[in-house]
Amino acid sequence: MREATWRAEIAADDRFTVIVDDDPTGTQAVSDVDVILRPGRAAFDAAAAHRSVFVLSNSRALPEREAAALVAGIARTAQDAARAAGRPLRLVLRGDSTLRGHVFAEVDAVSPGTPVLFVPAFVDGGRFTEGGVHRLRTPSGPVPVAETEFARDPVFGYTSRDLAGWVREVGGGRRHAVTVPLARLRERGPDAVADALAEAGPDAVIVPDCVTESDVLAVAAGLVRAERRGARVQVRCAASLAAALAGLATRPLDRVAVPPPGRVLVACGSFTEASTRQLRALDGLWERRVELPVAPHPGDDRALARAVRERLAEDGRALLATDRAPGHDRVPAAPALLMDTLVATVRHLAPEVDLVVAKGGITSARLATDALAATSAHVRGQILPGVPVWDLHTPLGRPAYVVVPGNVGADDTLHRILAQVGP
Structure with missing residues (x-):
């Protein structure tokens, strides 16, 4: 029953949702949606007639400065198209569920001085956050992502085991993490996230634990509640939260x-x-x-x-x-x-x-x-x-x-x- 209420809250938010995907894998958890591969104004004008659209930046393949400039340009074009269509815009930055990418450079490019909601969980793919540690399910059990080969990426490598340390490391010490423990999220639901976002300062990165699809919905509804209270938030997330905010779901195919x-x-x-x-x-x-x-x-x-x-x-x-x-x-x-x-x-x-x-x-x-x-x-x-x-x-x-x-x-x-x- 709670999940149905949360879904209804998310669905009632009729903003034009644009998910900027730093590679094409952000569509892992969605179906029946278009992907703009060449982000020009005409493409956004056509997409603005729909609830949501993905747009490929492929910015993870670029140097940081070029990536930030590209994403900023996409954001401006999307905002212009939304304004012309008479619709408010929600811009979501979709990134890798193993913590790679130009995370804070892209955030700063589109929304400087803004608290960040950071949710790298990709539930269908076995990537989840619990106890402030982001983990990956393997045949031998869950392991911290920091202990996998992805943390040794030659461009986006990191060493921090917990997300609070990761925020300090990757953010160059300019940002700090505010965690929302799983027990609090499940006890208070969306309000646990909404309160954290409403109270966040400009350098805060809100990092809720997120293990199941129900947790994803609670986080998404919490964002909606915080924004209704006047909070200004930039979302950086993996596929699961992007899908929830876009009102989309997976469709398993047989062939x-x-x-x-x-x-x-x-x-x-x-x-x-x-x-x-x-x-x-x-x-x-x-x-x-x-x-x-x-x-x-x-x-x-x-x-x-x-x-x-x-x-x-x-x-x-x-x-x-x-x-x-x-x-x-x-x-x-x-x-x-x-x-x-x-x-x-x-x-x-x-x-x-x-x-x-x-x-x-x-x-x-x-x-x-x-x-x-x-x-x-x-x-x-x-x-x-x-x-x-x-x-x-x-x-x-x-x-x-x-x-x-x-x-x-x-x-x-x-x-x-x-x-x-x-x-």
């Missing part, structure tokens, strides 16, 4: 329909150990993979495309992946060159594939926009928890596209996805 001849390309740029294990589980595809070598100069994209084309002709499926040798904590010195080669190779193949399964957040962003020339997408649903299926809008039509985050899934995730692909 990914692909028109004949059904040629499937799996493309991976992610260097995480988890990604490598998922690729190895593809068995025959792994053994016959086409690999982009790590080098200080661009690869031969035409030769790589020819090799992929041969695999597609023989098997109907092909795997194109970056060299697995470097590992996540030893990404090559020129990752942009490697990604450019991956994009150029897939661009050659675009008219010849019927489905692309993209592994990695930055990979899926670059392939959708730069290789396949998509301008927008529609989220069909999730083929597995945390794995959205898009219908791209491209010059070649509306092909299906599977976004597999680099930090999501078990060893058999890619294998299971391909088993659910068919006519």
Whole structure:
């Protein structure tokens, strides 16, 4: 009963909700919503007729200064479109559930001197906050995210085990965390969050514990209550809270329909150990993979495309992946060159594939926009928890596209996805 009331409070907030996604994986927990891939004014004007829209910034792939400038520009465009439509705007910054990204630089770019509601929980993906520690569920049990490979990211690495320490570390000591313990959240519901936000100073980062979908709803309703009381808050969150604020939910899919001849390309740029294990589980595809070598100069994209084309002709499926040798904590010195080669190779193949399964957040962003020339997408649903299926809008039509985050899934995730692909 309480959850129904909270949902009603959230639904009654009719602001135009724009979720700025720092890579394409923010649609992990939503369906039936559009994604703006090229954020121009016309796209926002069209989107303002709806309750919510996602917009891809891909800012995690940029240097901090460029990321902040890009996100600030998106925010201004969204505000102009909302004002023209006569609708108030809610801007949500969606980021990684393993704490990577230009978190506070982007917050400062769009809402300086404003308290932050920070909720990195992604419940469907097994990422939750309890006791002030953000954790990831693994086959051997939950572990603090600070103890995983994601905390060793060469760009966004961190050492703090609890979120209060993480806020100090990543915020350069300029911000402080205010926690909302789980017991208080569950005893007082949304008011626990609303009170914390209403009392927060400009440098405060409100970090509520959040373990279940019910907790997510309580946090979302708490934000709505605080804003009704006059609080000005900037939200930075992972997929679960973004979905709740947008009034959206997941739609589990049984299969990914692909028109004949059904040629499937799996493309991976992610260097995480988890990604490598998922690729190895593809068995025959792994053994016959086409690999982009790590080098200080661009690869031969035409030769790589020819090799992929041969695999597609023989098997109907092909795997194109970056060299697995470097590992996540030893990404090559020129990752942009490697990604450019991956994009150029897939661009050659675009008219010849019927489905692309993209592994990695930055990979899926670059392939959708730069290789396949998509301008927008529609989220069909999730083929597995945390794995959205898009219908791209491209010059070649509306092909299906599977976004597999680099930090999501078990060893058999890619294998299971391909088993659910068919006519």
